[in-house]
Amino acid sequence: MNEKLELDNVGLHVLHNAFTNIAAEMALVMMKTSYSTIFNEGLDFSTVLLDARGNLIAEKNFTPSMMGAIPNTVAWTLEEFGPEFFSPGDIVVHNDPYRGQCHLPEHMMMKPIFLGEELVAFSGAIGHVAEVGGKAPGSFASDATDVYQEGLRLPPVKLMEGGEYAEQVWRIVLANHRTPVNTWGDFHAMIGALNVGERRFSALAERYGTETVVDGGQRLIDYSEKRLRAEVVDLPDGKYEAEMQVEDDGVGSDPFTVRVKVVIRGDEVIADFTGSSPQVRGPMNCTFVVALSAIYNAVFCVTDPEALIPRNSGCYRPVRIIAPPGSVVNVVHPGPSVGGNTDLQPKLVDLLLAALSQAVPGRVAASSGGSSSNLLFGGTHPETGRYYSNYHFDGMGAGGTNEKDGNDAEVTRHSNCRNTPIEVFEHRYPLLTLEYGMVTDSGGAGRHRGGLSTTRTMRVTAPEITFSALFDRSRIAPTGLFGGEDGLGSLLLVKRRGEDEFRSFDEVFGVASPTKFTNVVLCEGDEIRYRTPGGGGFGDPAERDPEALQADVADGYVSREAAGRYGAGPGPQEGTAR
């Protein structure tokens, strides 16, 4: 016997909360049962419910970088294979960057939810799998020149068929990942989440009736579309352009260009990337869905920053994109793309906000650090004798806004991930953390200061570890806005055992880029030190509240010397500011 639920505003609210709680429980399952720190500490995943056509109904613990991929992965799999491809108990996995995935490590799993004979919804889980093979441990080769060097590519294939293991597929996957035990655990964490999503959705349909639940999902999507369009209508119509240079692609040392024209016309937004550089040889290219995520991110920042509108596919409908295939914002086969997701995407958001700053100056931020500062390492653990591998990122500074200073030590604005505590890190990997903290003066000066970046120094405690890195913003710093100053760029250094000084990796190892390199071998006693980029400042530094500046100096956020850059600031430089 169903419980009656009117689909009025109250009923829809009840249903929205129910859907979101299902997605939240799925996220908890993934966090609590996964093996890799990137899932259970970093939370680099999302769990979702989608309708029978792949439209997003609800999400939780969302990593914004995945917004473009989630609905399209399911919708395009449906388009390619038809709904008859799916049977009860199936789970399909897919990480193909040319078919809707963010980059090769991102794996999306989808499970059809059948009620009786009818396919009514999907539960979905997407996450950055820490090790997927390829030329570098951690599957993040910053000098990769094609997708085959980046790891194992899976088109949409069934991992589970009718509830049974599709054993042949598992064998191929596990033979090609360096840490198959982790993959086994992490894949099962995702599968567990999907199963919980399926069970809870079915129970909800049992309680309120299938028709009510399915119809309610559609009405929520329509409601969100209506509300987002109403926000877009309030933005001034026009064409707003911006352009940025990105320092290199990991293979060569030349910068490349991204151009965007944001067109606001009535209740829709178009992001047109025509005129951006052709796709580059190295892995700094974005996939189509990554560029899509960036524009969704920027539009939500200026229209609904507190996420008051239920985030579902309705919010995506007013947003359109033009991303020329074969350009840096829409890589085509066989171009590499692993860094496009982590290190071009946050800068795309900054670029889009820079364009939108001409339309809504009070609602945007200066550039964030804009680099995930990816550090990858692996080897044989001296204590266990087993192969390990890790994908590590750290927090950077966010850009200042019209309202406040940028957040400190925050993992990129497109990821919402968490850092990994030192204790967990040292327990799992042969690296001793000697120093970990925020960097004084790394935030760009401004009426509202850029957020501070972080620094970490670690010593190798195993006979050898293979390191790779993909850091950006080392030569082109995060930019300030409306007179705010640039944030401090990133830095990556090494000190060999017995030496006194830290030096750059290109100087010590002869790699092409000081911050993007693959498979450098460090030995016991060697130390690695890095600094992530700081956020750009917002507004004229001379307009900064003197009390806020004094507090910054007292807290060590701003040095006495640098306080002089704020004009009226305290300290020996007082009165001598530029």
Added chain:
Amino acid sequence: MKGHWVEFDRHWRDTDVVNCQVCGRLIPSRAWMFDGGRGELRSCSPDCEEIYFSYVEPEHGPKEAAK
């Protein structure tokens, strides 16, 4: 809209993917074909015919036909 759908007839061993000439999106199984002024364009949906004539063509000029 003046275009029409064309279904792809592809064997599973064919691993190529096709993108929309207007927006860049993946076209998994069928294309919306329409005349863009310089021959037929391969797009992902009627929406892309609409945006082509309302924005892309006036902004950037007509696109070359699909190969």
